[in-house]
Structure formats: C-alpha cells, structure tokens
Amino acid sequence: MLATNTASQENIALMRDAFAALTRRDLAAAAEFLSPDFIINLAGVPHQMRGRRIWRRNLEAFFNAFPDIQIETQDMFAADDKVAVRLRFTGTHTGEFLGNQPTGKRVDYQSYELYRIADGKIAEEWICSDMLTILTQIGAFPARHLMLMWLAGYRVWFAAGVGLLAGVISTLMLSSIAA
Template sequence: MSSDANRELVERFYQQVVNERRLDAIDELLSEDFVHNGEQRGREGQRRTYEAFFAGFPDLTSEVVEILAAGDEVAVHRRWTGTHEGLFQGVEPTGRRVEFESTAILRLRDGQIAEYRGVVDLLGLMQQLGAAPAVSF
C-alpha cells in the first residue's frame, strides 16, 4: 500500500473504532497477531483495551493533531477528550471532563495495522481524575 493509503487506514481505524464505537472494525483493520508496545495482544487484547476506556469514558473521542506516513509506518499525534462517568483503572467516576494526548508509530502489513509503538499521557489523565499527584519540574 502507498503511504497515503496507510495514513488513510490509520485515520479510518481511529474514526471507526474510537469515535463511532465500532469495535467490530478491529477485526478488519488490525492484524490477528497485532503487537502493542512489544506485547502480542492480538485483536482481542486491543478490543479489551478500548472497552476499558469506553467503560470509563463513554463519550471518549479522538482527533488528529498531526499525522505523517512513510512507507509502511504512520506516525500519529492525537488528542483525546471525554467525561469520566465510569470506573477506570480503579478510579470511581468523578464526572470530570478530561483531555490527554498520545503519540504513536504504527506499522502496517498487508493492509492492516500490525504494530503500535507509542505513549499515552496516562499520568496527565490520572492527575485530571485526582488519582495522581501533580508533578512539577
């Protein structure tokens, strides 16, 4: 696939899976042996990750801040927003509106996302929920 086609596939993944809550799209867009930061999660493992986020933040959405594609890799910086209305990582619902970011490099193979290497600002998210102390340097 071309770099443009790979970029479009990654954008489609986040639009369908996150913004439209179409977890069935995982079966089409992720490889069966999908790897997340070195851990082979497969499709089901990644589906459970999104289910946990959606349980805690039923209105979670994600938007592209920046996206770049080269060959079989796509780098994407995303901004996520949602309201904490359910249990998340042991934290009871706070009703707080949160915003956090993620940056990742995704590797594609045979028209599917095969690997995710990235970071999510979970510390910032947990601070917004009052579950982690503020950090200053």
C-alpha cells in the same frame, strides 16, 4: 520514490478509516483493520500484548471509563510501512479507570502513536499516551505531587542559579564598597 509515496498515502488512508470506525465506537469494524496477530506496545508496560481480543478488551475498558471521549486526530504522516499519529482525547471520567473510581472530572490529553502496516493491515502499534495528565486530571495523582516532582528535578539547577545570583550580588556589593 513515487511508489513509496503512494504506499505512504495508502497507509494514511487505512489509518484514517480505522480511526473513523474507532470514533464511531464500532470496535468490530475497527478490529478488521488489524492483523490477526496484532502486536500492542504501551509505554510503561514491560511486555507486549497481542491479538485483536486484547486490543478490544483494552478499548472497551477505556470507553467504559470515558464513554463520551472525543478523539481528534491532530497530525498523521507516514514513511515506508510506518504511520505516526498525534491525537487529542477529551471526555468525562464516569467509569472505573485503572483502579480509580469515577470522578465526573473532564480529561484533555495527548497521545503519540506509531503504527506499522503489513499486507494492508495494522500489524503493530506503539502507544505513548500522556497518562500522568489523565491521572492528575481525575485526581488519582494529586497536582501537588506533580509540582513536587517537577521541582525535585530542577533543584540542582535552582541551587546553582541561587548560588550564581548570590555570587553576582556579592561581587557587585564588594565592587561598590571598594570604589
């Protein structure tokens, strides 16, 4: 158990150092923490991406879109060869992002990330960022559409609630008339 705990703590230290380099915008130093055959898994992307070059290209595009982005590590824990990280990103949309022209709008969103460590390097990542929030905040996805999506998902429950309420009211009215 002690060896596993030590390995977990070493993996957390590795990730903290990697995120420190990333926060400094030192992509060369951050890339050194990655294995040469690094695997990238992004939620919503149907295929894996591979390699430091692709990773760096993705980060450069992100930092160009949000040059003042702040990265706050909110939680980090490890078990065996995995490290889970919950991050908060805040910044301003001043560059092109996923085909959306700069808006000057602020973003504040969460990302949930899982990393696999192998041979002292970050070998794989699974990223699940709150893209819907980012796209809504920069105006690429209008908030009214988000509300309509939310309501559409609950229309069955809403209809059932209205029906139940109508039934209760009808029962009470009939009960008072009969009494």
